[in-house]
Amino acid sequence: MASTYSECLSPKMRLPKRNLIVVIGTTGVGKSKLSVALARVLNGEVINGDSMQMYRGLDTITNKHPIPERYSIPHHLLGHITDRLSEYGLPQFEREAAKVVDDIHRSAKVPILVGGTHYYIQSFLIRNMTVASSEPRDLTEEEAKFLDECDTSALFAKLKGVDPLIASKFHPRDRRKLRRALEICWTTGRKASQIYADQKQHDQNQEVDIARYRTLVFWVWCKPEALNLRLHSRVDDMMNKGNLLDEVQEMSKLYLNLDPLPDIDRGIWQAIGFKEFLPYIESGKDEDREKGLQDMKRATVKYATTQVRWIRRKWLVAAAEAGNDVTTVLLDASDLSKWDEKVEQPAIEIAKEFLSGQEIPRSLRVPDGLEDMVQPAQEKDNSSTPDNWRHYACDICIGDGEKFVCVGEERWKVHLRSRRHRQTLKHINERAAFERWKASRD
Ligand SMILES: [Zn+2]
Structure with missing residues (x-):
């Protein structure tokens, strides 16, 4: 880890980057199908980047690609967590994915990372760094271990101690930036x-995002109307042909025996369908079954919407900052009867060009008429005015056990009006209803 960073710090020493192909997009859009098709043609192996699919078993509720449709292509980080009570996290994913990618490269094959947990994928692919002016030392083993393994909140606390000004500038949950800043403090001794201020003065403020690999990202996209229909019928299929209810039953046996009941928004319990069908598993009433079905469909559609928003607001912005090492190609999977023509064949051709070292022409990156989709929704940069660095914590928007924090009053106002905040309010009400149901069982 430490040596990779120091390579980045002195650009002269940077080695040519290795290739990585990535498939992102919403649930139910055909990511797994595309990744297997690519792997078969390109001598590739697939790495799972969906946090729910890392859990073993529960193949229906976590939407694992059926084994016959994997055509014997090796799949990594898929179903490798055997303990359902364990909470898999980002540092673990980054470590494991890096190792798997190394192994696949060593066997002269092409790694293909596919998944829906986009913040895992983005953190893994792109790191934030600043070209430091002084000659840095390497991180000690202890420091590297801390950066890799500690909680984001501990990173924030540590950075606050070392460099309170920079800590106030960054979002307390922006692990990448916090980690990078701490690393700079430790390795440069400043x-x-x-350092940022000096650089600004020298008019060479080079805070940039750096790609870990030479990366080709396929974003498989589908018009919301078409996608929602597909998601609804997939949920119906999971009920009728799959083991959905058996799996919820199996999970509920473990869940309901735990005291206290685990947080439904953490670990495997987040799998869409579990919370929704739990009341039916208990009551056996048809009306609960129907409600579970409708709630699951709604939650699935909502999740897909969130995934697209992430890609547009976060991924495209970070990818643009990472420059030529990262190419994102949008593929239109709205019409399944044109899958070969519009998704699979173009992806294979583009991947071949990419692997032969060529740059992918802009004209091939976006299908006609979808140009708007790939305009990154740039967030306003308020980092240069310290007055705007005040932190506002939202009491109701909690992520990973911590309050959502906005930096600056402008963003805070935007947050209060945001869909997220309003949805959280709605979610709180729904959850309260669920808790009332839970309490009423006794
Ligand atoms: Zn909020």
Whole structure:
């Protein structure tokens, strides 16, 4: 880990980057199908980047690609977590994925990372760094271990101690930036904020996003109207042909025996369908079954919407900052009867060009008429005015056990009006209803 960073710090020493192909997109859009098709043609192996599919078993509720449709292509990080009570996290994913990619490269094959947990994938692919002016030392083993393994909140606390100014500038949950800033402080022996300020003065403020690999990203996209229909019928299929209810039953046996009941928004319990069907598993009433079905469809559609928003607001912005090492190609999977023509064949051709070292022409990156989809929704940069660095914590928007924090009053106002905040309010009400149901069982 440490040596990779120091390579980045002195650009002269940077080695040519290795290739990685990535498939992103919403649930139910055909990512797995495309990744297997690519792997078969390109001598590739697939790496799973969906956090729910890392859990063993529960193949229906976590939407694992059926084994016959994998055509014997090796799949990594798929179903490798055997303990359902364990909470898999980002640092673990980054470590495991890096190792698997190395192994696949060593066997002269092409790694293909596919998944829907886009923040895992983005953190893994792109790191934030600043070209430091002084000659840095390597991180000690202890420091590297801390950066890799500690909680984001601990990173924030540590950075606050070392360089309070820079800590106030970054979002307390922006692990990448916090980690990078701490690393700069440790390896240069100076405050990162001072280094940034110096650089600004020298008019060479080079805070940039750096890609870990030479990366080709296929974003498989489908018009919402078409996708929602597909998602609804997939949920119906999971009920009628799959083991959905058996799996919920199996999960509920473990879940309901735990005291206290685990947080439904963590670990495997987040799998869409579990919370929704739990009341039916208990009551056996038809009306609960029907309600579970409708709730699951709604939650699935909502999740897909969130995934697209992430890609547009986060991924495209970070990818643009990472420059030529990252190419995103949008594929239109709205019409399944044109899958070969519009998704699979173009992807294979483009991947071949990419692997032969060529740059992918802009004209091939976006289908006609979808140009708007790939305009990154750039967030306003308020980092240069310290007055705007005040932190506002939202009492109701909680992610990973911590309050959502906005930096600056402008963003806070935007947050209060945001869909997220309003949805959280709605979610709280729904959840309260669920808790009332839970309490009423006794
Ligand atoms: Zn909020």
